[in-house]
Amino acid sequence: MARQLPPTASPDDDTPKGDPWHAFGYIVSGVALYGLAGWALDRWLGTNFLVAIGILVGAGFGIYMTYARFNKAVGD
Template identity: 90%
Template sequence: MTESAASVRGAMARQLPPTASPDDSPKGDPWHAFGYVVSGVGVYGLAGWALDRWLGTTFLVAIGILIGAGFGLYMTYARFNKADRQENG
């Protein structure tokens, strides 16, 4: 192998792959956000319904749905905020 071919191969071996710009990378899957909110509403709404049946009340299902939606929104914020921090730093 010639000296110039060896230097070209050495330079090509040290070359780093191109990195994606921050605008090209996806920010997150919106289905995760949908899943968090729907599952939170479903699980806590079901728990509120069960407590309503057990205690003989009628308002705990609504409270459970609101708490579940709140937790789902919080989990969505925490997941996407974490992904954003990993991309930036």
């Protein structure tokens, strides 16, 4: 029997580049950091809506950072 070798990666391979844990980390840390900042502002100002805004802004920044990192990794 002939020995089969695994296929080699071609330059135009469509496999994702980068670590998916980086994407998870960016989103979770953005939600945590900005959610905590929103919670602190809520406590300081006596409101109850800034934590939700902080969580949404943190998720948005996390998604943006994920896009920026993976877009750069694909171009390299």
